[in-house]
Amino acid sequence: MYAIIKNGGKQYKVKEGDIICFDKMGLEPKTKVEFKEVLAVDNGELKVGTPFVEGAVVEGEVINEGRGKKVIIFKKRRRKDSKVKRxxxxxxxxxxxxxxNA
Incomplete structure (x- = not known):
């Protein structure tokens, strides 16, 4: 059984027991979370919402918050002695x- 949920302008395919990294929500660890924007649910038969599946809820529990690995942005213009590192x-x-729950 899986569901496709929408959170923060992105879509995620989730199953029970999955650990997913969402954009920062500002919640304490062990807080219960409900995702009500469920786009599709598959429990033997696929239910697709228009745009959301009525009565479908995905429940989760916050494990922790953190920061990802650093991504280096480097821009250089050749022969101009111009470079930016961020x-x-x-x-x-x-x-x-x-x-x-569907």
Missing amino acids: GFRRDFTRVKITAI
Whole structure:
């Protein structure tokens, strides 16, 4: 059984027991989370919402929050003595999916 949920403008395919990194939600560890924007559910037969499946809820529990690995952005213009080096680290919330209710 799996579901496709929408969170933060992105779509995720999840199953029970999966650990997913979402964009930072600002929640404490061991907090219960409900995702009500369920786009599709498959439990033997596929249910696709228009745009969301009515009555479907995906439940999860926050494990922790953290920061991802650093990504280096380097821009250089040849022969112009111009270069820019910048770094970026994505903040995330790690969630364990506990139940899919359809």
